[in-house]
Amino acid sequence: MGDAVVKMKIEPTFENVSAVRLAVQDVCRKQYGWPGAEPLIDELLMAATEAMNNAVEHSGAKEVEIELIAGARRLVVRVLTAGKRFDPPSEVAFPDLDGPGGLPEGGFGLAIIREMADAVHYDYCDGKNIVTLEKNISENEGGQDGN
Amino acid sequence: MEIKIGMDGDFVIAELSGDLVAGTAEQFKSQMTKLMEKNFLNVVLELSKVNFMDSSGLGACMAAHKAFAEKKGTLVCTKPSETVAKVFRVTRADQKLNMAGTRTEAVMFLQNAVQSGRQS
Numbered sequence: 001m002g003d004a005v006v007k008m009k010i011e012p013t014f015e016n017v018s019a020v021r022l023a024v025q026d027v028c029r030k031q032y033g034w035p036g037a038e039p040l041i042d043e044l045l046m047a048a049t050e051a052m053n054n055a056v057e058h059s060g061a062k063e064v065e066i067e068l069i070a071g072a073r074r075l076v077v078r079v080l081t082a083g084k085r086f087d088p089p090s091e092v093a094f095p096d097l098d099g100p101g102g103l104p105e106g107g108f109g110l111a112i113i114r115e116m117a118d119a120v121h122y123d124y125c126d127g128k129n130i131v132t133l134e135k136n137i138s139e140n141e142g143g144q145d146g147n
Numbered sequence: 148m149e150i151k152i153g154m155d156g157d158f159v160i161a162e163l164s165g166d167l168v169a170g171t172a173e174q175f176k177s178q179m180t181k182l183m184e185k186n187f188l189n190v191v192l193e194l195s196k197v198n199f200m201d202s203s204g205l206g207a208c209m210a211a212h213k214a215f216a217e218k219k220g221t222l223v224c225t226k227p228s229e230t231v232a233k234v235f236r237v238t239r240a241d242q243k244l245n246m247a248g249t250r251t252e253a254v255m256f257l258q259n260a261v262q263s264g265r266q267s
Contacts, residue, residue, distance in 0.1 A: 015170050017169070017170070018168060046230075046233075049168070101207050105210045106205075108205055112201075112238065115238075116237070
């Protein structure tokens, strides 16, 4: 199976994030047609959506680049935004569900990325923030919950 | 996203379909606010037709849960799709939100909540 590589550029809107998510889902479903792949694809899509939402909401960039590499054993999504360095904390405190302020209504995005992706990397290169999400996706592991 | 509103006795059944995400969370919040303004304070939120939910959608559910509780009402989430259930699970939101396996169980949950409220 050859790698499927897709690159996209979008204006930073939440509607475009949804469109990219559906496009990535479509490519992945075609690439990984075996039973059990769908939950792994979904988990990577959840992490990628949060990374793209962060780019839309916080980067201030005029466009967001997305790269998808669907390989034989690994699914990789990169989210690139031009601008000043924005290094998301590598260790994310989980929102405090029992805190004195009551139930939190936000702050779950980075936690979802951490839970759903097998690896998360941040780089800053040529004036671009690059968030890389990786998901191990092997037919032999199909059907297992990655958590 | 589409929100169908129906009634089961005294209780509102809000059936969501589509994506509950950053681009649609405000629509959901607005609909929940309208229900509260009309004094419909006991609501079943049926999630079986929600294809995808992100952290903004989760935050909207949390906000609605709090808002109904502050008005002495109750929001019960039921039948989340597997994708939505996974978001609830990994964020541990399922330990804080009212969850029911079926619509019938959700309605029973609301009946018990109303009964408890009358007795207290």
